[in-house]
Amino acid sequence: QVQLVEAGGGLVQPGGSLRLSCAASGILFSFFDVGWYRQAPGKQRGVVAIITSGGNTNLANSAKGRFTISRDNAKNTVYLEMNSLKPEDTAVYYCSAKNMFRDYWGQGTQVTVSS
Secondary structure (H helix, E strand, C coil), rough: EEEEECCCCCCEEECCCCCEEEEEECCCCCHCCCEEEEEEECCCCCCEEECCCCEEEEEECCCCCCCEEEEEECCCCEEEEEEECCCCHCCEEEEEEEECCCECCCCCEEEEEEC
């Protein structure tokens, strides 16, 4: 059974930082493109950052210069380091692993940026 488990969300003040993690069981992240997505209330889910199976990274324009996505193959975990957080970053953040055959999603973790 495949499971993706996100962690690291919480309440942070504007300008603060958080590191989200997504740990997988049942699959190896190194064989998947793994992405972080977010969904704010009343809005569609959108991509934040992706790390491909080959290790290439892509960031949404809103994340460039502030967020970093990385992967630890030994821990089978993908991270999203978020700095200089803004209130508009408030959303539920989801981890997803995709290849040409399947895609898997985690349950999400809430990030709230507020003073």
